[in-house]
Amino acid sequence: MASLDEGWADPARLYREGRRARLLLDAAREAAAEAVGCRGDELVFTSSGTRAVHSGIAGALAGRRRAGGHLIVSAVEHSSVLHSAAAHEAGGGTVTEVPVDRGGAVDPEAYAAALREDTALACLQSANHEVGTEQPVAEVAAACRAAGVPLLVDAAQSLPWGPVDGDWSLLTGSAHKWGGPAGVGLLVVRKGVRFAAQGPVDERESGRAAGFENIPAIVAAAASLRAVRAEAVAEGARLRELTERIRARVPGSVPDVEVVGDPVRRLPHLVTFSCLYVDGETLLHELDRAGFSVSSGSSCTSSTLTPSHVLRAMGVLSEGNVRVSLPVGTEAAEVERFLDVLPGAVREVREKLGAPGGARAREEGGSLVVDAVGKRCPIPVIELAKVIGDVPVGGTVTVLADDEAARLDIPAWCEMRGQEYVGERPADRGSAYVVRRRS
Amino acid sequence: MASLDEGWADPARLYREGRRARLLLDAAREAAAEAVGCRGDELVFTSSGTRAVHSGIAGALAGRRRAGGHLIVSAVEHSSVLHSAAAHEAGGGTVTEVPVDRGGAVDPEAYAAALREDTALACLQSANHEVGTEQPVAEVAAACRAAGVPLLVDAAQSLPWGPVDGDWSLLTGSAHKWGGPAGVGLLVVRKGVRFAAQGPVDERESGRAAGFENIPAIVAAAASLRAVRAEAVAEGARLRELTERIRARVPGSVPDVEVVGDPVRRLPHLVTFSCLYVDGETLLHELDRAGFSVSSGSSCTSSTLTPSHVLRAMGVLSEGNVRVSLPVGTEAAEVERFLDVLPGAVREVREKLGAPGGARAREEGGSLVVDAVGKRCPIPVIELAKVIGDVPVGGTVTVLADDEAARLDIPAWCEMRGQEYVGERPADRGSAYVVRRRS
Numbered sequence: 001m002a003s004l005d006e007g008w009a010d011p012a013r014l015y016r017e018g019r020r021a022r023l024l025l026d027a028a029r030e031a032a033a034e035a036v037g038c039r040g041d042e043l044v045f046t047s048s049g050t051r052a053v054h055s056g057i058a059g060a061l062a063g064r065r066r067a068g069g070h071l072i073v074s075a076v077e078h079s080s081v082l083h084s085a086a087a088h089e090a091g092g093g094t095v096t097e098v099p100v101d102r103g104g105a106v107d108p109e110a111y112a113a114a115l116r117e118d119t120a121l122a123c124l125q126s127a128n129h130e131v132g133t134e135q136p137v138a139e140v141a142a143a144c145r146a147a148g149v150p151l152l153v154d155a156a157q158s159l160p161w162g163p164v165d166g167d168w169s170l171l172t173g174s175a176h177k178w179g180g181p182a183g184v185g186l187l188v189v190r191k192g193v194r195f196a197a198q199g200p201v202d203e204r205e206s207g208r209a210a211g212f213e214n215i216p217a218i219v220a221a222a223a224s225l226r227a228v229r230a231e232a233v234a235e236g237a238r239l240r241e242l243t244e245r246i247r248a249r250v251p252g253s254v255p256d257v258e259v260v261g262d263p264v265r266r267l268p269h270l271v272t273f274s275c276l277y278v279d280g281e282t283l284l285h286e287l288d289r290a291g292f293s294v295s296s297g298s299s300c301t302s303s304t305l306t307p308s309h310v311l312r313a314m315g316v317l318s319e320g321n322v323r324v325s326l327p328v329g330t331e332a333a334e335v336e337r338f339l340d341v342l343p344g345a346v347r348e349v350r351e352k353l354g355a356p357g358g359a360r361a362r363e364e365g366g367s368l369v370v371d372a373v374g375k376r377c378p379i380p381v382i383e384l385a386k387v388i389g390d391v392p393v394g395g396t397v398t399v400l401a402d403d404e405a406a407r408l409d410i411p412a413w414c415e416m417r418g419q420e421y422v423g424e425r426p427a428d429r430g431s432a433y434v435v436r437r438r439s
Numbered sequence: 440m441a442s443l444d445e446g447w448a449d450p451a452r453l454y455r456e457g458r459r460a461r462l463l464l465d466a467a468r469e470a471a472a473e474a475v476g477c478r479g480d481e482l483v484f485t486s487s488g489t490r491a492v493h494s495g496i497a498g499a500l501a502g503r504r505r506a507g508g509h510l511i512v513s514a515v516e517h518s519s520v521l522h523s524a525a526a527h528e529a530g531g532g533t534v535t536e537v538p539v540d541r542g543g544a545v546d547p548e549a550y551a552a553a554l555r556e557d558t559a560l561a562c563l564q565s566a567n568h569e570v571g572t573e574q575p576v577a578e579v580a581a582a583c584r585a586a587g588v589p590l591l592v593d594a595a596q597s598l599p600w601g602p603v604d605g606d607w608s609l610l611t612g613s614a615h616k617w618g619g620p621a622g623v624g625l626l627v628v629r630k631g632v633r634f635a636a637q638g639p640v641d642e643r644e645s646g647r648a649a650g651f652e653n654i655p656a657i658v659a660a661a662a663s664l665r666a667v668r669a670e671a672v673a674e675g676a677r678l679r680e681l682t683e684r685i686r687a688r689v690p691g692s693v694p695d696v697e698v699v700g701d702p703v704r705r706l707p708h709l710v711t712f713s714c715l716y717v718d719g720e721t722l723l724h725e726l727d728r729a730g731f732s733v734s735s736g737s738s739c740t741s742s743t744l745t746p747s748h749v750l751r752a753m754g755v756l757s758e759g760n761v762r763v764s765l766p767v768g769t770e771a772a773e774v775e776r777f778l779d780v781l782p783g784a785v786r787e788v789r790e791k792l793g794a795p796g797g798a799r800a801r802e803e804g805g806s807l808v809v810d811a812v813g814k815r816c817p818i819p820v821i822e823l824a825k826v827i828g829d830v831p832v833g834g835t836v837t838v839l840a841d842d843e844a845a846r847l848d849i850p851a852w853c854e855m856r857g858q859e860y861v862g863e864r865p866a867d868r869g870s871a872y873v874v875r876r877r878s
Contacts, residue, residue, distance in 0.1 A: 008615075008621070009732075013732075013734060014720065014723050014724070014727070014734075014735075015723065015726075015727045015731075015732035015733065015734075016727055016732065017732055018732070047486030047487060047490065047622060047650065047653075048486060048649075048650030048651055048653075049650065049651070050641065050649050050650030050651065051486065051649070051650050054638060054639045054649065057639075058638070079641055080639065080641065080649070080650070083639035083640060083641055083649070084639045086639065087638060087639040174651070176447075176651060181653070181655070182447070182651055182652065182653035182654065182655065182656070183486060183622040183653035183656055185650075198638075199493060199497070199526060199637075199638065200493045200519065200522035200523045200525065200526040201522060202489065202518055202519065202522055210487075210489050210490070210493065210519070210522070211486065211487030211488065211489030211490050211519070211624075212487055212488070212489065212613070212615060212621055213621065214486075214487075214620070214621035214622035214656075215621065216620070216621065217621070217622055217653075217656070281453065284453050284454065285453070287454075288453070288454045288455055292454075293448075293452070293454035293455065293456055293457070294454065295452060295453075295454075296453075
């Protein structure tokens with residue numbers, strides 16, 4: 001509020017309001033740099049975290065053009081990183097996507113093995129935005145340093161909780177992720193890192209972020225980062241205990257649930273689970289009616305009808321996916337109420353979907369066939385679960401489905417249920433997924 | 440303030456805060472579109488006016504790549520347009536800069552003559568940001584339309600006062616220019632205009648402005664645009680009368696002043712003048728001490744030590760340049776106080792600079808030579824003015840100077856004083872400017 005009154009002027013101007021704005025901007029830069037663990041002149045403010053990522057990747061790639069055109073990213077990066085990688089590929093560059101394990105983390109050795117002679121830049125998030133898994137940034141940074149390749153860390157998720165360990169070269173963040181205002185991101189480029197800002201530039205922010213600085217928002221961003229950091233240790237421990245309650249108790253109170261993400265190396269405030277036989281969008285609306293605002297990576301909730309690329313890369317169930325992000329200050333009582341409400345909400349959605357979905361099972365050459373073509377998630381998995389009991393142990397059932405989520409969720413269901421996923425083959429419409437009954 | 444409470448959520452989310460944010464965003468878009476005179480689905484919000492210009496030019500050029508790589512701009516565009524043009528040129532494109540007259544306006548016929556078979560895009564500001572001159576946008580838009588070339592109008596200066604006339608194709612604006620918050624720009628792309636957003640994109644803002652929308656700022660921007668527009672006719676007339684007072688009275692109260700910019704086709708709130716023998720930065724500090732926050736396009740006030748490209752393109756005096764921008768609501772009494780204070784402030788600066796500057800005049804082959812090498816503006820012009828009386832009518836004086844502003848200000852001084860500017864030639868250090876005494 002104070003900076004709305006004092007920070008409206010153009011810091012490039014000589015009159016007193018401009019000088020005052022410049023002082024506010026400089027102070028905010030120093031405060032943010034201290035929180036990040038860098039020098040003030042290594043940090044610029046951008047108009048969003050997304051812009052910081054886009055500008056950071058483009059500038060680092062251009063600065064290392066002589067080294068080559070190879071970019072490494074993990075498979076679970078934020079879309080802003082993956083969009084940058086896609087743009088790089090469209091422009092003739094090459095991209096390696098390092099896979100993750102079922103917990104969502106990259107293997108540092110696998111990451112290091114992706115480094116090549118022509119690698120210009122490597123990117124790795126500090127922690128995942130959908131499942132909370134922390135990445136082995138320090139190990140990957142050491143491998144990159146040894147190979148002479150700069151590492152860009154998207155630290156949007158972890159910055160509220162502390163600086164990023166390890167010898168990284170570039171770092172990005174987003175103020176609204178730490179409870180600051182929208183419209184402020186930050187981009188850190190360590191001294192000595194080759195960097196060539198792309199696109200039109202001006203004299204603002206060391207030529208790395210063009211346009212009139214949004215000083216009131218920048219000041220609020222720096223102040224809020226300092227405020228959350230002051231309580232990060234205590235609040236992080238408190239929220240970790242609350243998310244641990246959800247991790248521990250949801251599998252007991254809700255049948256057929258998979259909690260996803262690393263149980264230990266994780267962000268304190270985030271917990272994600274997926275519920276079999278549940279349509280994520282309907283569940284979100286049920287929880288919304290009860291006063292809980294949660295997100296989902298289910299395909300049913302996205303406009304593209306494809307499941308979250310993070311859940312896909314982890315190979316975990318995407319249907320009925322729920323992401324609970326506890327804001328700083330969340331009361332234990334609220335979490336208890338959520339745990340009370342959730343089982344009934346899931347039950348209700350399952351009852352709604354339990355009605356015959358129109359899919360039919362038929363015999364075909366000794367194998368049971370379930371036709372779920374034209375049905376959206378979670379119907380194909382529900383129909384599979386309905387008929388598996390009719391299959392003799394050792395026999396197979398084939399599910400015909402054209403919903404993109406089935407490719408992910410049928411193997412995930414098999415893994416959860418101890419059944420064997422045999423494989424997939426093209427069908428007249430969509431694909432045929434074959435499952436063998438084990439028990 | 441209300442939208443800080445209600446608009447913090449992600450409009451892409453399904454829970455109620457997200458839906459509420461989406462409604463606020465949609466309402467802001469409709470309000471802004473109505474003020475601009477376009478459809479809601481033609482307008483996206485960007486993170487600044489600069490970003491709107493950069494994205495608009497890059498997207499329009501890419502969308503018309505098949506037509507060719509030729510871009511037209513006026514010589515007095517905002518730096519964001521000129522930086523985009525420079526980036527286009529660096530990428531292999533060609534750029535034509537259309538000159539302006541001494542009032543700062545382009546000639547529509549000259550602009551039309553720059554249109555070529557391979558012109559992909561033409562850009563013209565609605566009004567100039569330094570001198571307030573309005574451009575003949577409607578005529579230029581008609582010529583562009585006839586040639587099948589889209590016209591992008593940078594309307595940042597004029598949007599508070601009304602929509603832009605004429606059949607333009609793209610338009611950009613900046614909220615902090617109409618009294619809204621920093622961090623919000625707008626980009627309008629008319630239906631049917633070929634446009635291919637450049638760089639990484641996401642699903643936000645129709646794929647034309649990536650990153651989490653700053654909804655509180657966007658809502659405030661739309662509300663403030665509506666508010667200033669409600670009073671634009673009355674307030675514009677009132678401010679026009681106040682700036683007219685400055686235009687009319689400054690030349691009478693301050694000797695050796697040139698008021699610049701078109702006296703009639705101009706913005707209501709802006710007035711710019713240049714004072715001979717004055718250092719712009721010192722004058723700004725004098726006025727700042729008296730409580731007036733003004734800007735300057737003098738070379739002495741910029742970090743690059745080159746005078747404003749606008750004043751240079753107009754061929755007017757840059758030294759002692761003062762730009763007065765009256766905010767909405769400025770009282771007549773404040774303007775009167777400025778008019779009272781100004782003559783004394785200018786006199787004081789002139790007295791300070793009047794002390795021998797270290798330049799010396801000497802005879803050389805029948806011509807007087809003034810050596811002002813190493814002296815910054817306005818010293819070279821002051822020294823010229825000091826010795827011109829010693830030159831016989833018809834004789835010449837040569838000024839040696841290496842300050843970039845001298846190239847602009849010595850001819851401008853000649854024009855103001857009815858002396859003849861003979862020309863320039865390279866010297867050992869800097870240039871030699873030759874002036875013939877006429878009277």
